[in-house]
């Protein structure tokens with residue numbers, strides 16, 4: 451497999467397959483890089499916990515839970531802390547991707563370690579910063595590039611259409627239809643890497659935005675095989 455040329459800001463030692471790219475020709479220049487995290491709890495490969503950002507950067511958008519890595523913390527420690535602070539829960543987080551995010555005119559680029567977990571403990575709670583809600587993973591976000599995962603998902607639902615609700619440990623959502631992931635109220639790059647996260651393929655990517663949150667340029671790649 452030929453070695454891929456990664457955009458500035460990204461490094462990865464293993465094999466990668468490019469999954470999407472587009473936008474203008476040049477990447478936005480940046481001077482500094484700050485470390486961030488973002489964490490997703492995904493139950494039965496079918497529903498995901500997102501938070502509605504009530505204040506600060508990305509207000510009005512739905513996202514995973516995360517924030518800055520504090521001095522002396524590892525990204526994993528920061529991700530665990532942020533998930534507890536913003537959603538009130540603990541989860542066995544697994545590193546599943548890296549997003550390099552640049553906003554034209556901002557003082558620093560964001561290096562975001564993305565984490566996922568299949569389970570959690572505690573009670574999902576609204577906080578000052580985030581209003582958490584469960585969403586159903588719509589078919590469009592299931593990876594076409596990984597037929598195994600798509601087939602498994604379809605098979606589960608065909609065999610037992612109630613499987614998601616019966617197996618989910620979240621009593622308040624039991625039996626209720628969940629809304630689809632609200633892509634139109636999320637960062638525009640998310641639709642490119644979420645399918646990779648749902649298929650458990652480690653991904654790296656970069657997305658550049660202008661000062662009005664319009665996506666200017668993007669590039670994503672993923673490991674050829676699933677994490678587990």
Ligand SMILES: Nc1nc2c([nH]c(=O)n2[C@H]2C[C@H](O)[C@@H](COP(=O)(O)OP(=O)(O)OP(=O)(O)O)O2)c(=O)[nH]1
Nearest residue numbers: 486487488506507513516517518551560562637639
């Ligand atoms: N899904 C997604 N998340 C993004 C993108 N860009 C981006 O910064 N994020 C995430 C990374 C962080 O989880 C979050 C920004 O952090 P934040 O606004 O909560 O951090 P903060 O400065 O308030 O820091 P803190 O007080 O929470 O530590 O947004 C993106 O394009 N897609």
